[in-house]
Amino acid sequence: MAMATKTRRPFNIFRWFASTGWRHLVGLAVCSFAVFPLLYILSTSLYPNNDINNTTALFADVSPANYISLLDQESRPFGRWYLNTVYIGIVTSVGSVFLSALAAFAFSRLRFKGRRPGLLSLILMQMFPSILGLVAIYSLLSDVGRVFPILGLNSQIGLMMVYLGGSLGAGTYLMYGFFNTVPKEIDEAATIDGASHARIFFSIILRLVAPILAVQMLLSYIGVTSDFILASILLSDPNSLTLATGLQQFISDPYSKDWSMFAAGAVLSALPSVALFLGLQKYITSGLTGGAVKG
Amino acid sequence: MASKKLKEWGESGPSVSGTLWKLGVLGTVDAIAVTMIMVLLSQELIAQAALSIFVLLVVNWIYLRKGGLPAKYLTPGVLFLIVFQLYVLLFSGYTAFTNYGSAHNGDKTLAIQTINNAAYRIVDGPDYTIKLVKDDQDGSRGFLMTNNIDGEVSIGKDGELPVVLDESQYTLSTECADKYAEDTVNCAKPAETAIGYTTQDVNSFSEKEKARYLAIRVITDPANPYVGLRTSEFTIALPSESTLEFSEAADTFTALVDDEYGNYFAGDVFKPAVDGFYRVDGVLENVKLDGGWRVEVGLKNFETIFTDVQLREPLIKVISWTFMFAIATVLTTFILGLFIALTFNHDKLRGKKFYRLVMILPYAFPGFLSAYVWVGLLNRENGFINTVIFGQEPGSEGNFPWLLEEGPARMAVLLVNLWLGFPYMFLITTGALQSIPSELNEAAEIDGATGWQNFRLIKLPLLLISIAPLLIASFAFNFNNFTIIYLLTKGGPSDSGLTDYDVGGTDILITFVYKIAFSGTGQNFGLASAFSILIFIVVATISLISFRRTKKFEEIV
Numbered sequence: 001m002a003m004a005t006k007t008r009r010p011f012n013i014f015r016w017f018a019s020t021g022w023r024h025l026v027g028l029a030v031c032s033f034a035v036f037p038l039l040y041i042l043s044t045s046l047y048p049n050n051d052i053n054n055t056t057a058l059f060a061d062v063s064p065a066n067y068i069s070l071l072d073q074e075s076r077p078f079g080r081w082y083l084n085t086v087y088i089g090i091v092t093s094v095g096s097v098f099l100s101a102l103a104a105f106a107f108s109r110l111r112f113k114g115r116r117p118g119l120l121s122l123i124l125m126q127m128f129p130s131i132l133g134l135v136a137i138y139s140l141l142s143d144v145g146r147v148f149p150i151l152g153l154n155s156q157i158g159l160m161m162v163y164l165g166g167s168l169g170a171g172t173y174l175m176y177g178f179f180n181t182v183p184k185e186i187d188e189a190a191t192i193d194g195a196s197h198a199r200i201f202f203s204i205i206l207r208l209v210a211p212i213l214a215v216q217m218l219l220s221y222i223g224v225t226s227d228f229i230l231a232s233i234l235l236s237d238p239n240s241l242t243l244a245t246g247l248q249q250f251i252s253d254p255y256s257k258d259w260s261m262f263a264a265g266a267v268l269s270a271l272p273s274v275a276l277f278l279g280l281q282k283y284i285t286s287g288l289t290g291g292a293v294k295g
Numbered sequence: 296m297a298s299k300k301l302k303e304w305g306e307s308g309p310s311v312s313g314t315l316w317k318l319g320v321l322g323t324v325d326a327i328a329v330t331m332i333m334v335l336l337s338q339e340l341i342a343q344a345a346l347s348i349f350v351l352l353v354v355n356w357i358y359l360r361k362g363g364l365p366a367k368y369l370t371p372g373v374l375f376l377i378v379f380q381l382y383v384l385l386f387s388g389y390t391a392f393t394n395y396g397s398a399h400n401g402d403k404t405l406a407i408q409t410i411n412n413a414a415y416r417i418v419d420g421p422d423y424t425i426k427l428v429k430d431d432q433d434g435s436r437g438f439l440m441t442n443n444i445d446g447e448v449s450i451g452k453d454g455e456l457p458v459v460l461d462e463s464q465y466t467l468s469t470e471c472a473d474k475y476a477e478d479t480v481n482c483a484k485p486a487e488t489a490i491g492y493t494t495q496d497v498n499s500f501s502e503k504e505k506a507r508y509l510a511i512r513v514i515t516d517p518a519n520p521y522v523g524l525r526t527s528e529f530t531i532a533l534p535s536e537s538t539l540e541f542s543e544a545a546d547t548f549t550a551l552v553d554d555e556y557g558n559y560f561a562g563d564v565f566k567p568a569v570d571g572f573y574r575v576d577g578v579l580e581n582v583k584l585d586g587g588w589r590v591e592v593g594l595k596n597f598e599t600i601f602t603d604v605q606l607r608e609p610l611i612k613v614i615s616w617t618f619m620f621a622i623a624t625v626l627t628t629f630i631l632g633l634f635i636a637l638t639f640n641h642d643k644l645r646g647k648k649f650y651r652l653v654m655i656l657p658y659a660f661p662g663f664l665s666a667y668v669w670v671g672l673l674n675r676e677n678g679f680i681n682t683v684i685f686g687q688e689p690g691s692e693g694n695f696p697w698l699l700e701e702g703p704a705r706m707a708v709l710l711v712n713l714w715l716g717f718p719y720m721f722l723i724t725t726g727a728l729q730s731i732p733s734e735l736n737e738a739a740e741i742d743g744a745t746g747w748q749n750f751r752l753i754k755l756p757l758l759l760i761s762i763a764p765l766l767i768a769s770f771a772f773n774f775n776n777f778t779i780i781y782l783l784t785k786g787g788p789s790d791s792g793l794t795d796y797d798v799g800g801t802d803i804l805i806t807f808v809y810k811i812a813f814s815g816t817g818q819n820f821g822l823a824s825a826f827s828i829l830i831f832i833v834v835a836t837i838s839l840i841s842f843r844r845t846k847k848f849e850e851i852v
Contacts (some may be wrong), residue, residue, distance in 0.1 A: 019643070020688045026638045027650040030631075033714070034654050041668045042681050099372045106368035115365075127835040128387075129775045131805055132827035135395075135812055136386035136818045137379070146502065147332065147338050165379020168372050197364060200311050226661045228778060233813075244663050251667060259671060266664045277659035278652065 042172045047262035066264040078265055080239055081246040085225050085269075088156055088242060092163045093220035097213055099164065100171030105201050107172070108179035109187065119176070129222065131229060133136050137162055138233060154236050162234070163224050178212045179205060215283045243269045313391075318648030320589040321358050325351065338501035347708070350374075390824035392591055397818040399571045408506055409546065409586035410573065411541055416555075418522060419516070424472040424485035425526060427508055428492040436507055438532055439492060440524070441485035443472055448486040451513030451524060453530070465489040497529045505529075512537070521551055539565075539584070548573050548584060558582050573709035609798040610808075616705070617803040620780075621773040624712045625766055631713065632720025633758075637750070640728050658718035666782035669711045673697035701800030704784050712779055716769070727761045728754065761793050771837050775805045775830070786810065804830055 014020075039058055048063040068215065106112070107119060129159050136154075141162070145152015152158055186208075187200045195204075228244045235241055247269065251263035328351045335344040357366045393399075423440040426448070430437065437452040448465050449457035462727050468487035476482040488494050497505070513522035515534065518794075524532040539548045548565040558563075559575060559582050566577030571590035575581035597604065635654070639647055657665065672679045681687045687694045697707045731754060739749045780786060786802035797810045804826070812823035 020641060023638050023641060023644050024646070027646070030635055031650060031653040034657050034718070037665070037668050037672055037714070038660060040654055040672060041664075044671075099375065102368045106365045110365045110368070112365035118369075124835065125376070125384065127771075127838050128380070128831050129383055129777075129805060129827070129834065131775065131777045131809060132830065133380075133387060133825075134809075135390065135823060136383040140378075140382065140386070147334060147340065147343075162379060165375040168375050169380060172372060178417035196310065196313065199310075201368075207437035222661070226663050228663045228782065244661075247664070248667070251670070262667065266668065268331070270660050270664055273661050274656070274659045278655075280653075281655070291814070 022190065041263050041266055044259060045267045047260060066260045067268070070261050070264045070268075073261070074236065076246065076261075077239060077248055078268075081241050081243050082268070084156065084240060085242045085244075086272075088160055088163075089221045089225040092160050092167070092224045093217040095160070096164050096167040096171050096220055097175075097217045100168055100175045100216075101206065101213065102201075103168070103172040104175035105205060107176045109184070109205075118230070119173070122169045122173050126173070130166055134229070134233060137230070141234060153234055154240060156235070156240055159231060159234050162230060163227070167220055167223070171220065175209075175212075178209050182208050211283065215280060218276055218280060220278070224287050225273070310751075317358065320366070321355065325355065339503050340501075386778055387824045387827050390820055391596055391828050392593060393821050394571055394587075394588045394592050394595075395820040395824075396822075399589045401588060403567070403588040406571075406573075406586045407541060408509075410539065410584050412509055412527065413585070414539035414541075414548075415525060415535040415537050416650045418534050418536045422534070423524060423532040425530065425532045426485070426487060427497060427529060428489065429495055431491050431493060436511065437492075438511065438513060438524070438526070439486050439489050439494065440513070440532055441472060441483075441635070446483055448489075450489060450492065451511075453511040454514060454520075455516065456515070457513055457524075460486075460489060464491075480567060523837075542754040555695060592821065596822045599822060600825060600829070604795050605795050609796050613798060613802050613804055616801070617774060618827070620705075620708065620712075620801075620803055621770050621776075622639035623709055624716060624773045624776075625770050627709065627713045628716035628720045629724075629762075629766060631717040632722075633724045635717070635721045636724040636728055640725065654721060655715050655718040658722075662715065662778060663713055666711070666779055669707075669714075670783060671697070675699055698784055698790055704788055704801050706781065708783055711783060714775070715779065719769075723762060723765055724758065727758050730761070731757050767837060767840070771834050774803075774834060774837075776803070777805045777809065780806050781809070 043058040043167060044061075045066055046059065046062045046064070048061060049066040107115060141151070141153050141158050145155065145158070149155065150157055151161070171246060182205055187195075190200050190204055225242070226244060227242075228248075231242045232245045232248075238246075243265070247262060247265045250258045250265065314765040327357065328347065332344050332347050332351070335347060354370060357363060357370055421442050421444045423438070423442055425438040425440050428436070428437055428439045430452075435452060440449050440451050441447075447459060449459045465486040466488050467484045470484065471479055471482035472485040473482060497508075497574060500508075508526065508529065512525050512535075513532065514520055514523045516522055521537045521540070523537075525535050526532045535553070538550065538552050540551055540556075541548050546567060550559050550561050550563040550565070553560045563575050563586055564584075565573035565575055568574040568577045568579055568581075568583070570579060570591070570592075571584035574583045600610070609659040636679055639650065673681075675681065675696050675698070676690050676692065678697070680697065681694045682689045685695065696703055698704050735753055735757075736749065739753055744752070780801055780803055784799065784801045786806040787799035788801075789797070789799045796807075797814060798807060800812070803806075808823050808830070809828040811819050811826070
């Protein structure tokens, strides 16, 4: 704003560098730091020979060979893992957003005994690191699995229930904040017009916060599909694995390490997450900073 | 408005379709629940079935009655929370006061069963192919046994001599007794069913039913009740000699023979000791039988944490590194993120969008994959970092030992965490910088402040007010950042030889606790849970302090 009042000066490279040019240098340096591991994995995935010694130059040779043989491995069914991951991710994220929305609606719109203690314990329970609950979850699922194998260890349904249970607390709390931003006058007006509570919840509130629900689902999807530890402890059958646990097999077994396969698998697994993330960048970052800068 | 009072929620009666939906969902849930309760009953789990029936009735009452709206919205979530969070919390809390672990993994009944199942040794004699049967008259359990040598068929019951059957009393199976027989037509075939007995399918057995068949001893010599036929996998009965005798009334095991390794002798009496093992005379220092049960040990696990000499040195190291790791991560990511945000917070800079897009790639890339990628990059012999960036010779063992020695591994972990974390800090500091009113900058410039003064005295304090809670949250997160440590180094390089505990140079508290609970042979869930509780207290305190500083907390308290 201050600049507009000044008279135009002739272009001077030194002055340009001092004010904006160096910023490009910093930008380039930081960008190379950020991107070189990703370029490395992309390059490895396209390099047709599983000889890590030769991968000194990025993109020395480009071929889809690794991708083709990746989809063709019987002992490591990559395609199956991919479907498992998408399936578990979608069911869990939709389920957790829906259940959190139900609970958040009650906390935000209804007044009842135990509302405050309820909210407080939601916050407190979140602070218990989930890794430390592994013993309890493992023994719970192994007990349940003895009677109902479909809900026990090595069952995807069991794993999904664990994810659901784990994400509900934080989800409810976040959603509670969002619901509070919808003016109460809207549902009061609808009540006068004769709408039932279910109608207000499904047709009014959920509609109004739909974009936030979508971002919540996306974040929950990314979180669930990146989980390594629960999935690796609860799933064991090669056909039921998720990408996070399956891909590891390519590099953990010292006798059959296969970096090229791993790299190809990593690129394919990361694509949806990265694409979604970049596409919805604006919403996600505003969600990150919203609480911080306005609070 | 005609009525003075606003209508209450739900007063306006539900619609027909809504009611149908509700009944449909509730009916499905009920059907599934009833099926599950039937299964529980068939497995003789009476208490669990009763609890399930109670929960089912409560759920139906909540949804079928009029009013009570909050419960209708809260119930699904609350059920999940009770099972997967409250139960988990309480279980961990309780476990911290027990000796639960691989040596004590169940209740006393299970321990007795385990000891009993191992308390025999095989002796010479014919072996039998068996079917599990139930007597149609009195319901007693037994084996339908086919002698694998002479093909004689008999019924054996616990504590009784076998009763030989003649050919009219049984039918043969169509499968060979010997699974590997080449001639499947003329091979010897075992008896399949017998008149007056019902053959049972072991796959449908509850654990309790299995235990009843495992307990059967068919005696073969009336003079020696300790030698008999028993089964361990339900298809074959072998002549075995009991080595221990359990007396239910006295709650003791008596040794019948000398132990082959000389640990105990015939006549020794094992009594339950306070540490959850059967020991000779119940004295703590004496020999124990393998197979313990879970007992409450009071504060012993916490005592171990604070007083065990073996644990002290590794624990101090792990704790100090945990704090160093969390603080250094927050500082490095924050400083780099802030520096970039300041650099790019410039109106005339072109290509900002492009830079921003590239820079948040590490944040968008799934974290577990990043860790694996970095493991490859940091490989000592052939990693990209050593061979390309530092130009070391590929394949050489003399290259820089990233991840293999303590100092470099710690550096590497921090470097990777910087890569993972700086985009987030960049995003939030950019947001915070943009929310600082530009009038403040202009006023400072007019007053003659230099750029640095402007930053240090105006921007930074304002920034910290809004960012501080996020920095604390980031600290709490990294304090327990299991994934990155575990996937990069598994806590290593391992410091073997230092103590009995498995501890490495980059182990933070949570990976150390994970190893206590899950890795190696001596899984100690009790000790791990005690640690969990202490970590929970630390993190909860830190988080509560940060919550207090935000308005969100004030809204509800």
